[in-house]
Amino acid sequence: MKVTFTAYHAVAEWKWDLPEDSDDTCGICRVQFEGTCAKCKYPGDDCPIMIGECTHCFHMHCISDWLHSESSQGKCPMCRQPFNQKVAEAPAAPLRTPGGVAAGS
Amino acid sequence: MLKIWSMKQAQQKEETAQGPAKKKKxxxxxxxxxxxxxxxxxxxxxxxxxxxxxxxxxxxxxxTPDEGLYKSGLFTFSFAITQNFPHEPPKVKCQQKIYHPNIDLEGNVCLNILREDWKPVLNLNAVIVGLQFLFLEPNASDPLNKDAAKDLQEDRDRFRRNVKTSMGGGNVRGETFDRVMK
Structure with missing residues (x-):
């Protein structure tokens, strides 16, 4: 039997790479992380997620609004520890200096 | 290849073409x-x-508490939520003049999560549970009505009597309270 495709719809799914056990909604706006904060229209890169050192996650716009308010005192709204963005793990290979690259080629 | 980037640009173009929000946002x-x-x-x-x-x-x-010292009273609270919610707590006021250590004569409520301990991950349910708790367990530390707090701390029976008198619309320490019996 021969099958001929006349048309197809490609479907893709994406998810943020969040710490294990994290909620699936932002505690501030209560919208899913894969959705947008209340101010944004399009999810994804336009409305990114911020992960704290305490592993609590929020839409970047939601948490920055909170951290800019006086009453926040810079604390995580979940655990009240000082909220600092978790620094991404260092790249596996050390970066080469431009000079080194030139010498190697 | 799927041209996601150009799709996004098309979205943005469409958005600017629509101009400023036409319907109420x-x-x-x-x-x-x-x-x-x-x-x-x-x-x-x-x-x-x-x-x-x-x-x-x-x-x-x-x-309408069904237990505790304020049992069979009927209290109403106004909730006013600002556009800054949930970054700011709701403004909650008791609409009756009542005798309570944590509520002043103007109806302002002293509840930690309505003030210094508010955080945006709290929800309205937390506030409402907090209010209910105030009526089950009035709290003499950090009071708004100092006289009531003093009564509660020094003599629980006197406090109980005063609550009863005030809820009936009576007079406690020269203040006349609203009748709040159901």
Missing amino acids: VTAAQLRVQKDLSELALPQTMKTTFPNPDDILNFILTL
Whole structure:
């Protein structure tokens, strides 16, 4: 039997790479992380997620609004520890200096 | 290849073409309040009413404690939520003049989560549970009505009597209170 495709719809799914056990909604706006904060229209890169050192996650716009308010005192709204963005793990290979690259080629 | 980038540009173009919002925009605060209200799990002793059904940011909570010193009273609280919600707590006021260590004669409420301990991950349910708790366990530390707090601390029986008198619309320490019996 021969099958001929006349048309197809490609479907893709994406998810943020969040710490294990994290909620699936932002505690501030209560919208899913894969959705947008209340101010944004399009999810994804336009409305990114911020992960704290305490592993609590929020839409970047939601948490920055909170951290800019006086009453926040810079604390995580979940655990009240000082909220600092978790620094991404260092790249596996050390970066080469431009000079080194030139010498190697 | 899928041209996601050009799709995005098309979206943006469309957005600017539409010009400034043509219909009334639902604000972030409204969205969040809507979610909070849909998740409210009110016990039989509490009820919300919306004087203006189109305005979910302002409503009344009726509380009728079925135990504790304030049993069989009927208290109403006005909730006013600003556009800054959930970054700012709702403004909650008791609409009756009552004798309570944590509520002053103007109806201002002293509840930590309505003030210094507010955080945006708290929801309206937390506030409402907090209010209910104030009526079950009035708290003499950090009071708004110092006389009532003193009574509660020094002589619980006197406090109980004063609560009863005040709830009946009586006079306690020269202040006349609103009658709040159901």
